[in-house]
Amino acid sequence: MTLTVKDLATPEGLQQLVESTGGPRGFYGNPQRSQGIQAVVTDAISRYPQVGQVPVKILPNLPNAFYNFDKGEILLGLVEPIGLAHELEHANSVRQEGLYRNVLRAAQGVSRINNVMALPTVLALRVFLQDPDRRDDILSTLAAISAASAAPVLLEEGQASMRALQHSPDKAQALRVLGPAFMAHLAANLKPVVTYQMGKS
Numbered sequence: 001m002t003l004t005v006k007d008l009a010t011p012e013g014l015q016q017l018v019e020s021t022g023g024p025r026g027f028y029g030n031p032q033r034s035q036g037i038q039a040v041v042t043d044a045i046s047r048y049p050q051v052g053q054v055p056v057k058i059l060p061n062l063p064n065a066f067y068n069f070d071k072g073e074i075l076l077g078l079v080e081p082i083g084l085a086h087e088l089e090h091a092n093s094v095r096q097e098g099l100y101r102n103v104l105r106a107a108q109g110v111s112r113i114n115n116v117m118a119l120p121t122v123l124a125l126r127v128f129l130q131d132p133d134r135r136d137d138i139l140s141t142l143a144a145i146s147a148a149s150a151a152p153v154l155l156e157e158g159q160a161s162m163r164a165l166q167h168s169p170d171k172a173q174a175l176r177v178l179g180p181a182f183m184a185h186l187a188a189n190l191k192p193v194v195t196y197q198m199g200k201s
């Protein structure tokens, strides 16, 4: 089911969120959580009115939330309200400048490919390229490209979390959710860099 951000500020929209994720006994059936979602959305719209138009696809089987930089939509699974606050910050920062959006979109693409391809690439180079110096050159280049593409992604993740944290009423709880999420981004983005570096002779 797809709503827009501003729908989640209304009782009807919240009702739809609750119904599509297990009803009153489900994750968002908890009134504290659904009120938290409403509060986060209302706050974001008051700061960034245009974010109200962003589509929100509700995915009841997703234990997380994402902002899709390609499609410009939020994928909302079962997350604490601060998780949605973080995605709303992404939705806003991407809206601002075309260049920034393109950089992030490209970087997200590179890191997605990298996560799948780093290890097979290292193995293939070991098999097909016998000259260790040329191999190390290529691996150094790949590591540098990975690090360069990880930087804007991590910067954007850090910024989105800092802003979400600033506006959160419960900082300790927000940190408990946002901290591990950032560490996961860090690990995912640095893993290919490490893989390429370790592939060198």
Ligand SMILES: [Zn+2]
Pocket (backbone or CB within 6 Å): 086, 087, 090, 157, 160
């Ligand atoms: Zn994020």
